[in-house]
Amino acid sequence: MPPRFRPNRPAGQSEPNEAAQLADQLQTAGYTKRDIARIINRDASLVSQFYTKNKGAAFVPALRQVLAAVQTGGITDLPELAAIASQHITRRTTASGAKARVRSKAVLITPTGSGTGRVGTQAIASGSARLRPLIAEAARLGLRLAFTVRLAKTGYVHSSGSRTDSPGIRRDVIQRADHTEERSYGSSSTGGFDAADFARRVDAAGGDVTAAVHQWLVETGRIRADVQILHLEVRTWRPRDAT
Numbered sequence: 001m002p003p004r005f006r007p008n009r010p011a012g013q014s015e016p017n018e019a020a021q022l023a024d025q026l027q028t029a030g031y032t033k034r035d036i037a038r039i040i041n042r043d044a045s046l047v048s049q050f051y052t053k054n055k056g057a058a059f060v061p062a063l064r065q066v067l068a069a070v071q072t073g074g075i076t077d078l079p080e081l082a083a084i085a086s087q088h089i090t091r092r093t094t095a096s097g098a099k100a101r102v103r104s105k106a107v108l109i110t111p112t113g114s115g116t117g118r119v120g121t122q123a124i125a126s127g128s129a130r131l132r133p134l135i136a137e138a139a140r141l142g143l144r145l146a147f148t149v150r151l152a153k154t155g156y157v158h159s160s161g162s163r164t165d166s167p168g169i170r171r172d173v174i175q176r177a178d179h180t181e182e183r184s185y186g187s188s189s190t191g192g193f194d195a196a197d198f199a200r201r202v203d204a205a206g207g208d209v210t211a212a213v214h215q216w217l218v219e220t221g222r223i224r225a226d227v228q229i230l231h232l233e234v235r236t237w238r239p240r241d242a243t
Helices: 018-028 033-040 044-052 057-071 078-086 121-125 129-140 195-204 209-219
Strands: 115-119 144-152 173-175 180-185 231-237
Touching (some): 018 033, 018 044, 018 057, 033 044, 033 057, 057 078, 115 129, 129 144, 129 209, 144 209, 195 209, 209 231
Antiparallel strands (some): 144 180, 144 231, 173 180
């Protein structure tokens, strides 16, 4: 028997808005708030605000189509559902009838190609969505990329300082008192990674930057498959031969 779903709505709100009702039905079908957020290409906190702040009206047409695709069309793949949703998401209008601005943090990549983005536990839980534009822009500009991850020390396959694992030297490893360890992969001195390659990996993971990085680390034998990334930082730069 599937787990019983309990709607998440604040006390005093007798009837959730339509966005929350549709989200309830998708959760009953087995999707999490994080999944719904990926489908509409927004942060998971916005889905929670369907219940707590009566938000989500702009996403109702998309959620209706997604729910129909799940219930009638039998579509379950998140990227497919996200593609369906994207065709029905429009910006809300202001009182004057103009398109409302989308609030988002600016992604800063300097003329030299230098850019940095960091996420912690909460953002990682929702797929590190704020890092995706940075990686996409770095790919568009033909930049190189490096990243730092923090996870439980026991989650790494190789001991710190091992030359089998990048970085191979202890100065790029930070050990913390909570038994976690930070390791950096790629650097300007080693050439780093092709941002376009990582952008493709992120797209293949349905936009989940955390999952794409985790998969690469597992595939290359650097971490154990069951370990969770606790902190993620992405850095970009322009290769010397491109200047």
